[in-house]
Amino acid sequence: MTPDSVSDAELQKLSLQVGEALLAQGLTLACAESCTGGWVAKSLTDIAGCLRWFERGFITYTERAKQEMLGLDGALLERYGVVSEDVVRAMAEGALEHSQASVTLAITGIAGPGGGSEDLPVGLVWFAWLRKTQSGQLQRLSRQQIFAGDREAVRRQAVACALQGVLAILNQGGKRA
Numbered sequence: 001m002t003p004d005s006v007s008d009a010e011l012q013k014l015s016l017q018v019g020e021a022l023l024a025q026g027l028t029l030a031c032a033e034s035c036t037g038g039w040v041a042k043s044l045t046d047i048a049g050c051l052r053w054f055e056r057g058f059i060t061y062t063e064r065a066k067q068e069m070l071g072l073d074g075a076l077l078e079r080y081g082v083v084s085e086d087v088v089r090a091m092a093e094g095a096l097e098h099s100q101a102s103v104t105l106a107i108t109g110i111a112g113p114g115g116g117s118e119d120l121p122v123g124l125v126w127f128a129w130l131r132k133t134q135s136g137q138l139q140r141l142s143r144q145q146i147f148a149g150d151r152e153a154v155r156r157q158a159v160a161c162a163l164q165g166v167l168a169i170l171n172q173g174g175k176r177a
Contacts, residue, residue, distance in 0.1 A: 006156045014163040015043045021170045022053035022103065027131075029166065030101035031057040032070055032091040034082070034108040035125060039159045055101040060091065070094025083108050083120050085128075085142055092128035092140075103169065104130045105162050111154045123147040125158045129169040141169050 022029055031040045041057030044050055058069050063082060066072040071094045072087065080086040091106035109125030116122035128142040143165075147157040 006153075006160045011043045011156070011159055011163070012046060014160060014167075015047050018044065018163050018166045018170075019047050019050055019053050021167060025170060027102045027170070028053055028055040028100065029103045029105070030055045030095045030099035031162075032095040032104065032106040033057065033059055034061055034066070034091075035111045036107050036155050036158050036162070037061065039155060040105065040107065040162050043159055043163070055099050058095055058098070066091065066094075070098060081120070083110055083124060083126060085126055085144065088126040088128040089130075089140065089142055092130040092142075096130055096132065096138075102132045103166065104128075105166055106130075107158055107162050109154070109158060111151045111158075113151055121146060123149070123154050125154070125161070127158075127162055127165055129165045131169045131172075139169060139172060141165060 033040055038057060038059045044054045060066040060069050063077050067074055070091055072090050076090055077087060088106045088108050092104045095104035095106060106128045107125060110116050110120055110122050112122035123146045125147060126144050131139040133139060145161055147154045
């Protein structure tokens with residue numbers, strides 16, 4: 001995915017696909033966003049009728065917000081850092097626990113232009129998706145991606161990746177990840 005490859009029309013198409021897939025399966029979605037600042041929720045709520053499948057969004061930009069809104073442990077944040085697989089998975093779990101949704105997605109990363117380091121470069125974004133199956137088991141997916149481009153390009157690509165991940169976890173059906 002190149003920085004300029006994700007248009008508003010493509011985000012709208014992905015959001016519509018997510019909504020249709022959730023509706024077809026009778027599921028609802030909640031988002032926990034950090035570096036995207038609510039852009040996923042905005043894309044989803046741009047779709048008419050989203051009330052039937054979009055449950056809520058948490059914009060948890062700071063560590064404090066992650067603790068207060070999603071119930072993350074300060075020790076977890078300190079040990080692994082905000083931009084990590086452990087934290088993004090905990091964010092997805094927190095969104096599930098603090099909502100009525102059956103599917104969650106979480107995003108944390110470094111959109112830039114500053115804030116990066118050798119170990120955590122600008123453009124590094126962690127994603128997690130969680131789905132509660134009919135049997136009550138949890139399906140989990142997580143991955144990291146390093147996106148190129150300026151702040152908007154990184155965020156735009158992260159929104160697209162997050163939506164694609166929702167489709168992936170929904171397409172897994174009852175399989176365990």
